[in-house]
Structure formats: C-alpha cells, structure tokens
Amino acid sequence: MVHTSLDVVDEKISAMGKALVDQRELYLGLLYPTEDHKVYGYVTNSKVKFVMVVDSSNTALRDNEIRSMFRKLHSSYTDVMCNPFYNPGDRIQSRAFDSMVTSMMVQVC
C-alpha cells in the first residue's frame, strides 16, 4: 500500500516542476475495498518523502492538521539529520524523533 502511494508521489513530483513542498492525496478510492485509509504525502526540498497513512474511521482530519503534522515531522527529521553519525536511509533511531511521532499519533487518536 505504501509502495503504491509512493508511486503516486513520484508521479506527482515529476508532473509538477515547482513547489515540491506540497501535501496532498486522499487516496480513498485507490485502496482495497476493505481498507479505507487515507494516504498523505509530503515531499521536502531535498526530495525526502513522508507518507502518512490515516485510518478513515477517524473523524477526517482537517487538512491543516495534516499539514502541521507534516511540518513537525519535517522539523524532527532535520534534527535527526543534524547528527553526523546518522546515515540518510538508515532506520531512524532517535528517541526524540520517536517521541515526537508518538505524541503526534496519540494526539490524533
């Protein structure tokens, strides 16, 4: 599922020449009938992609909330990047990052 969404993201990226920092996609239709998740994508200036999958049974999150969540994600990610020992592409093991993500998820649920 995530891979399909990634494909879509790539599609969109190549389509648009500018404004990479977009947050889009409501994939309601694409997914299996049983699943009704919404997938949000976010791309940074350095082509790092964030994909967020949300259960649609939640009261639909407002777009603003999604955006703010992505912003927080982005900021935590840059913090993780600042660590010279972190290799881009590794699994992120930063606790601060994890705690931020967890808090975000809790907040949503």
Next chain:
Amino acid sequence: MEAAAGGGCGSGPPLLLSEGEQQCYSELFARCAGAAGGGPVSGPPEAGRAVPGAVTAAAGTVADLFRASQLPAETLHQITELCGAKRVGYFGPTQFYIALKLIAAAQSGLPVRIENIKCELPLPRFMMSKTDAEIRFGNPAELHGPKAQIPYSVTEKNTFKRMDDEDKQQETQSPTMSPLASPPSSPPHYQRVPLSHGYSKLRSSTEQMHPAPYEARQPLVQPEGPSSGAPGAKPPRHQASLIRSFSVEREPHDNSSNYPEEPWRITEEQREYYINQFRSLQPDPSSFISGSVAKNFFTKSKLSIPELSYIWELSDADCDGALTLPEFCAAFHLIVARKNGYPLPEGLPPTLQPEYLQAAFPKPKRECTLFDSYSESMPANQQPRDLSRMELSIKDMADFPVPAQDVTSDDKQEQNKARLALKSTVDEALPKDMSEDPATSKDSNSLKARPRSRSYSSTSIEEAMKRGEDPPTPPPRPQKTHSRASSLDLNKVFQPSVPATKSGLLPPPPALPPRPCPSQSEQASEAEIHPQLNRAPSQAADSSPTKKDTPYSQPPSKPIRRKFRPENSATENQEPSSTVGGPASTATGKPHTAVQKQSSKQKKAIQTAIRKNKEANAVLARLNSELQQQLKEVHQERIALENQLEQLRPVTVL
C-alpha cells in the same frame, strides 16, 4: 597458628570459606592485588607498585581496606599478625583470606583468634567513610537509586554497591540490598561503597565492566546529592591518557572522576582536557566544531555508530549539527563514560547541559582565549604578566595529564611554535579566524532547513569578537613616541584592552607603533616631556624593539583600533604632540627644537600608520567577502549533491 595460616590456597582445612565468601574474598583480593600490578584477574599493567612475580596484595591497599572495616586499630593489628602477613612480609592470598575472615569475626563480635576462621562467619563489612583521608575511598553518598535497584547485580559476581552513608548503618536494608551472588546467608552483605574507586586506577577491566553497567543502570543520572567533591578530586590522569589515545582502548583506565556518584559531573582536569581537545579540532574555543569533524574525532573512540549517534543526540542540544565547547565537553564526557562501562543516560544529565557547562566554563574559556590571544599576540611582550599567566595556565594544563606528558609537551611546543610563528602571521591568521568564525557560525545556520536559534549564539560570538577587537588596540599604541604618554583617552583605551585581551581573537596585540616611534620615543624620553605624553603601554613600546619586527602586525591592530576611536587617536596623537610642542616651546632651545621635530615626525608617523591601517582594513574586508562568497558556493554545491543523492537512492524513505 602458623600451621593454620599455612593452609595454602585457602581451601585447606584450617580455612573454610563458603562459596560466597570465596567469591567476595577473591574479588577483594583481586582488587588489592591489582594494586600490586599482578592481580589474579587480568589486571591492567598500570599499577604503580608492582610486586614482581608474586601474587600479592599491596600492603597499602590492604591496609586501607582493613581500615575501611572500621575496626579499631589494634584489632586490625592483631588480625594482621594472626593472618601471617608479618610472617611472610606480604599479603598473599592465604594471608589475605585469613585476614578477611578475621575481620568478619571481629565485626561479628567474636574475638580475634585463629580458631574463629573455622566458623561460618558472615562476610566482613567494609565501609567507606567520607572522611577517609584516602580519596580513593572517599565515595560516600553514592547513588541513592541503587538502593532500590540492587537486584540487578544478582547475576554478577561483583559485590560493589553504592550505599548511602545512612545505609551503612542499616542492617535491615542489607538483606534486600545484597544482590551478592553469594548465598544470602550472610546478612551483612558487602557494603563496600565504591571501594572500587579507590582502586579505580588499578582495577582490571573486567571488574570495571561488571559493576558499572549494573550499578550504573540505576539512576546514575540522578544528580546525586552533593556528596563529596572528593571524587572530583581524583585526578583523571588516567582518563586523560585514555582519551588521549583514542585508538587504543584502555578501559581499565577508569576515569575515577566519573565514578563518584556523579558520573556525569565533569571535573576540572577533565574539562581542561576536553578544552584542549576542542582546541585541537577548532582553534577558537568560542566557535563550533562542525559535524563531520566531530564525527571523525568521536569515531576514533571506537564506540559503535548507534551509540555515537545517541550521544550526539544527547549532547547537541540545539540540534544544529555542530558542537560548541560545552556541547563538545558533554559529548566527550558521555563517550568517556560509555567507554568505562557506564550506560548512556536517557537524557542529558543536568551537569552536562550546555547552560550548566557554560556557566561553569567562564574561567577555562577565558584561559583558552587567553591562550589564543597570547599566542597570537606574541610579538609585543608588553604584558609580561599576561604571559606569565599564560605560562601558568600552560603549566596547569600540563600538570594534569600526567601520563600523557608527551601530549602536553606537544601542546606546549605547539604553543611555543605558534607564538613564535605568529609574530609574522598574526594578522593573516587573525582576519582569517575572524572571518571564518562568523562564517562557520553562519554556515551552521544555513545548513539547517530552517533557521534555528543558533543565530543568537553566533551573534554573541561575533559580539564577543568585536568587543575583543576594540579594546585591545591600545597597547600597541604607545607609539606616539612619547614614552609614557599619559594622554587620558589613550590610557583608558589601553586599560580596557588589557582585560579585553582575554576575549577571543585578539588582534595582534599591541603591535607596536610604527617604526620611527621607538627611536623617537627614545629621544622623547630624553627630552623631559614624557610625563605628559607617557602611556602605560608605551613602556612596552619603548622596550620592545619588536615594533620594528612587526610592522606588519601593526596595521591590523591599528585598523581595529581605528574603528574604535579613529579620530580620537589621531587627534589625541596630535594633541599630545601639540601640547608637547606647547610646553616645549617654553623650554630651552634645544629640547624645544627637538620636541618640535619629534612632534612633526610623530605626525608623519601617525599619518603613515593611518594609511597603512586603512589599507589593511580594505584588504581584510575584501578577504572577508571572498570567503563568504566561497562559503555560499560550497553551500550550493552541497545542496546540489544532496539532491543528487536523494534521486539516486531507492525510494524507501518511510
């Protein structure tokens, strides 16, 4: 008695040791023997007093241990006699075990007799008292935490626990606290407060590793109560040498200063060491170490990458990808602690927080900056006292890493060389440093995707630099001939500059005034006008023919000076000379004309100096802008590279 003592390896009939006792005793013995350099465990060879060949416990450490048992002196004496140490003259395993057994007996109230060792006795108790003169044992209020979490060490042989002083007296707690591997039959568990610290220097690595992880797991991080600063006093010499050779894992070198309940507190010696290391990576102590530089450096410590990553996460408080001095010290300290077996804390301990360290830093920082400024300002020995101070600080630093003397001597040599070399390269180095520092700080700023609060610190650094620049100038001034001009402003300018020299980069201090000055000043000194025109710095000026030697260095300082009071200096120079001329006119003919000549010469000299300064100014400004430009270009390259990297990577970010 002798026969009993001659029970050989301790398992003979006369000496019955239970399993637990055997374990404890052997460990104790190992510790004491480690002191002798030939411990049964693979002790590190750093022991000072090695008794070649024999596996013996050094008398000194043994004596300490016995004293720690808090038995009266004569009892100890009796015990020593009984166990046969006096017979053989040293503490072999047999003697040692017997002695321990006797101590246990004594502590239980039994008379000290050799027969007692046949009984089933509780383990001897050794308490470390705070007031113990031996710093090594001076480890009182250890972690309070351990109390509750002792069970950790159930599996470990090590019996060291840190107990509070109060606990020592509470036997009731002992059962719960005695995770000793030994069968819990012995209520008086081993309360050896980190006696280990006493032997820290000599401890074998295995012993170290054991206690540390378990005990440290307990709220090590908790800011332990004040507990004595004794631990801090333990010179982390070994630690220094350990760190010094990052490539060599010398874990046995316990940085004793870490152990004392406050493993996260940095002692003075450690701090000095860290600062030295910082400066080796980054000459300006008020600037940052970039991430890659730090990464290379810390990688040498041979810790695993995830751990290093974790440490970085902890220590880089503002997450800017660069380490300031306090951040660097915190990271370094964490690494050292980790290497010595301490598990990493969950969060940055309060004593390692940058603010805390920063507050604690001023002095060392100042010393560092002093160092830098002096090394750069070598040329004019105008402030002999400063130099002497610097030398003192050099010596201080040199004192600490005793084992690593080569390093310190290297430092010294570096400093000396730097000093000498700097004479001529001062200005070059200066502008570069100055421009680089703001550049690096800006660099770290722009590196981030979003601006961080770093700008705050960078501006403060720049301010400090500027502040540093302005005041210092005066000393060079003296120039204007007048030997000791007492022109007010100049004097004032000069004075603040002296303390100001402490701040970071200082322009080549007191480059001396233009060449002609010395000669003129000499002449002036002859004419009796000095008093008025004399300036404190000028003394140096007079005596230092180095002025001529460093004409080049003058302009840089001058420009800075100029900034500070461009007209003033000029006018002041003019004034004193004019005032000199004034009174001179009233003087007799000879001095009169001499003075006039002087003043005119002075004026010319001043003007030439001004011109030179302006030129230097322009050069520096150009250099600065060029460097900035380069920086931007590099940035862009980096961004481009990152983009490429992203594109090349398979898309599996999340």
